[in-house]
Amino acid sequence: MPIQTLASKARRVLPLTLATAVLALNASPASTQNVDQAMSTLDLPGDIQFLTKSDPHVRKATAIVNGWIITQTDVDQRLALIMAANGGQIPDEEKEKLRVQVLRNLIDETLQIQEAAANNILVNKDEIAQNYARVAANFQQSPEQFDKFLRVKGSAPASMHRQIESEIAWSRLLRRKVQPFINVSEDEVKAVIDRMNAAKGTDELRVGEIYLSASPENAAQIEANARNILEQIKQGASFTAYARQFSEASTASVGGDLGWVRPAQLPEELAAIAAGMSVGQIAGPVRVAGGFSLLYLMDKRKVLTADPRDAVLSLKQLTIAFPPGTTREKAAPKVTAFANALTKTQGCGAAEETAKALGATVIDNDNIRIRDLPAPLQNMLLTLQVGQSTPPFGSVTNGVRALILCGRDDPQEASQPSFEQIMSQIEDDRVNKRARTYLRDLRRDAIIDYN
Secondary structure (H helix, E strand, C coil), X not given: CCHHHHHHHHHHHHHHHHHHHHHHHCCCHHHHHHHHHHHHHHCCCCCCCCCCCCCCCCCCEEEEECCEEEEHHHHHHHHHHHHHHCCCCCCHHHHHHHHHHHHHHHHHHHHHHHHHHHCCCCCCHHHHHHHHHHHHHHCCCCHHHHHHHHHHCCCCHHHHHHHHHHHHHHHHHHHHHCHHHCCCCHHHHHHHHXXXXXXXXXXXXXXXXXXXXXXXXXXXXXXXXXXXXHHHHHCCCCHHHHHHHHCCCHHHHHCCEEEEECHHHCCHHHHHHHHCCCCCCEEEEEEECCEEEEEEEEEEEECCCCCHHHCEEEEEEEEECCCCCCCHHHHHHHHXXXXXXXXXXXXXXXXXXXXXXXXXXXXXXXXXXXXHCCHHHHHHHCCCCCCCECCCEEECCCEEEEEEEEEEECCCXXXXXXXXXXXXXXXXXXXXXXXXXXXXXXXXXXCEEEC
């Protein structure tokens, strides 16, 4: 918290404190009798001496960054956000290791907000509220519902507000002080286009990255932190959530998503590893210039070549539901009848009739890209002809479903990224590198006191 804010709060509290003192000095005999009665009822000693100076209303500072206080409560609430994103499935020993990284992130956020404020860049409450509402919508909740959700998980809306503020402030600062000085020539863009044309048909990757900066002094500790994060993600934790919380790259705000790149566009240390990864695989930590990276392969396609998974489908979804408490054994005959009926369904035209006979519901789904569906459904739908259906899938608890393919628009020849898109990607990469240097310099010049 900035010193100015603490001072303004102190000014607001002072009149109340004085008023309380005046009331105490002018306590009536009746109030004194009440105190004597309470002492007797609770069997309290007349001479009360506290054995410690602990005050439950005072939050001990974990770090003071250029006068701004980061408390243990701040660390706990931010850690709770990570726990919530991972369903609370983090071992106790890992929590303590994560606390170190969380504190480091809070220090970086503080430095970013301070530097933005020093350059007259302030984020107003309305902007924070709008972004907070978007985050809540990702959880399919209203802001009010999300407030309660965070508190139940041991966090607080203020913790999320702080993170949003730092992301907006830092982004604006980079646009003002870094981006205007990044130059990309037309020849550079044309060279990229020429290389893409030469690479037609080769693999293009959609990669996520978590970047942790390191110095020679703390490299071993940072590598250990990276391995801890890697293990948590392998055990089912959200890569996007960890990237948002821990990555020091400018892509942290978008969950570490680097977008579509060819291996040759990645740093040499990452290119060979990324080229050999399978979709859904995570690798690392990889030693790169200035730190360590974790890589996550989100998707793969061929450069300038149409991908069958970009086909757009028209589907009918049939769903049969079961009463609460129905066992798999009791549901089995109905599921078997459902599967048999699907094999006899004559296209989407007969879907309504089939659904009526089975007591199923029908939902139309148009403009669905195969790529956007879960991997098992992608593989199944790629093999279907119009009018055919998938086998039943789902569960007794959530309903058993099947999809009937009503239509399919195959993708045309893949289009090349525009000149402007390529230029923007090169600019973003250079801004990202400058941003790392900028933050490193802020850390070097900061005055930080630890408790």
